[in-house]
Amino acid sequence: MDYVDDICDLIGDTPLVRIGDLAAGLEPLVLAKVEYLNPGGSSKDRIAQSMIDAAEKSGQLRPGGTIVEPTSGNTGVGLALVARRRGYRCVSVCPDKVSESKRDTLKAYGAEVVVCPTSVPPDHPDSYYSVSDRLARDIPGAWKPDQYSNPENPASHYRTTGPEIWQQTRERVTHFVAGIGTGGTISGVGRYLKEVSGGRVRIVGADPEGSVYSGGTGRPYLVEGVGEDMWPQTFDKDVCDEVVRVTDAESFAVTRRLAREEGLLVGGSCGLAVAAALKVARGCGPDDVIVVLLPDGGRGYLAKIFNDTWMAAHGFLPPGGEMTGVGDLL
Numbered sequence: 001m002d003y004v005d006d007i008c009d010l011i012g013d014t015p016l017v018r019i020g021d022l023a024a025g026l027e028p029l030v031l032a033k034v035e036y037l038n039p040g041g042s043s044k045d046r047i048a049q050s051m052i053d054a055a056e057k058s059g060q061l062r063p064g065g066t067i068v069e070p071t072s073g074n075t076g077v078g079l080a081l082v083a084r085r086r087g088y089r090c091v092s093v094c095p096d097k098v099s100e101s102k103r104d105t106l107k108a109y110g111a112e113v114v115v116c117p118t119s120v121p122p123d124h125p126d127s128y129y130s131v132s133d134r135l136a137r138d139i140p141g142a143w144k145p146d147q148y149s150n151p152e153n154p155a156s157h158y159r160t161t162g163p164e165i166w167q168q169t170r171e172r173v174t175h176f177v178a179g180i181g182t183g184g185t186i187s188g189v190g191r192y193l194k195e196v197s198g199g200r201v202r203i204v205g206a207d208p209e210g211s212v213y214s215g216g217t218g219r220p221y222l223v224e225g226v227g228e229d230m231w232p233q234t235f236d237k238d239v240c241d242e243v244v245r246v247t248d249a250e251s252f253a254v255t256r257r258l259a260r261e262e263g264l265l266v267g268g269s270c271g272l273a274v275a276a277a278l279k280v281a282r283g284c285g286p287d288d289v290i291v292v293l294l295p296d297g298g299r300g301y302l303a304k305i306f307n308d309t310w311m312a313a314h315g316f317l318p319p320g321g322e323m324t325g326v327g328d329l330l
């Protein structure tokens with residue numbers, strides 16, 4: 001019989017899907033690496049598994065231990081999934097701006113959710129940073145993975161995502177495009193593809209307009225999971241040949257088209273990455289193979305990007321109107 005023992009055995013080995021209509025008229029092959037097909041629904045399952053493996057090996061995490069991380073998003077889900085399967089307690093500390101449905105998802109996976117006020121500075125004792133530090137210190141056997149400094153974050157992509165792309169494209173990938181949050185994905189995949197291709201593969205970061213990675217100051221943008229107001233340790237900026245800036249309007253327009261036209265119901269950072277990949281594709285030829293990584297699915301964004309009222313309220317939809325075609329935006 002054909003089965004796995006543990007849902008976590010299905011982390012990784014995600015497929016590549018050709019982007020069709022959205023890339024019409026462009027010469028290169030554009031392939032999407034569909035990470036929402038991981039069991040927890042995002043690329044963060046990979047780093048959760050690797051960070052936990054390494055902590056078990058080093059003795060930082062022992063049987064009966066507790067994982068404490070200040071995260072509400074995909075990393076929280078990945079950590080809860082792997083932690084609970086291995087019998088650890090998992091505590092997600094998040095600011096109160098995090099939606100009810102995200103908190104409920106974490107609880108559904110068996111995590112405990114601690115909610116902190118958003119309106120206090122990071123060094124305030126009630127901030128979610130301070131609270132997670134305190135819990136990690138005070139709970140016996142607690143361990144904090146810290147995805148922004150944990151070397152297993154980029155290392156997991158170096159060991160898995162990078163080799164998958166190289167093999168799936170039969171060593172023909174010429175460009176890799178990914179959004180940058182912690183920088184773990186682009187640094188790990190980028191380093192692997194550079195090494196294995198002798199520097200031939202071009203590594204392109206996609207960044208929301210306003211983020212520091214493309215020269216901004218960290219000014220707020222609405223796309224989630226990407227962009228920063230500081231430079232994390234997990235981002236190796238030397239691996240990036242180029243960073244392409246993408247506006248929220250472009251990201252969300254492409255996200256909507258991916259669902260409607262390609263059948264890929266994915267998150268806003270996927271639209272951002274594909275918008276950047278299409279910009280790159282415009283300058284490429286028929287022999288080029290562009291792989292763009294889509295970190296998560298779109299179900300978590302139904303009340304925002306896929307909701308006309310929310311989109312109109314933020315100026316992304318003309319009143320009563322339809323989305324502008326991506327051709328007009330790029």
Ligand code: PMP
Binds near residue numbers: 075179181186
């Ligand atoms: N998109 C989403 C939705 C994410 O949650 C993340 C992770 N923060 C990223 C993109 C960026 O990935 P990385 O942290 O590896 O740079």
